[in-house]
Amino acid sequence: MIIIEALKAFMKKPFTTKYPLSKKKPAKLFRGKHIFHKDKCIGCGLCEENCHSNCIKVDKEKKRIKIRLDTCTFCGLCRDVCPVDAIEFSDEFELSTKNKDDLKVE
């Protein structure tokens, strides 16, 4: 029996991919790097108030936000509470960098 299972597994395609040469498209609801739609933001501050990681700062006067991705947990709350859909998530997940200052969305 074990040999049969081993032979079956041998005939199957591997589940792994040759990343980064070939990349799988993330799942439909995947939460990658945020996209901030400046034109929609009304500066209400709800995203900052609801961020449990305290990684969003809102400039209410200028209607701008700054998200620090190095402390973000990608929970999605900021997107969910935004009344004007100014925050969405992209498929971008390759965020490693040597410079922490690159890890922000504004």
Ligand code: SF4
């Ligand atoms: S995804 Fe979650 S942790 Fe990240 S900025 Fe939004 S609310 Fe904060």
Ligand code: SF4
């Ligand atoms: S919740 Fe939306 S509209 Fe309000 S400050 Fe954040 S991004 Fe702007």
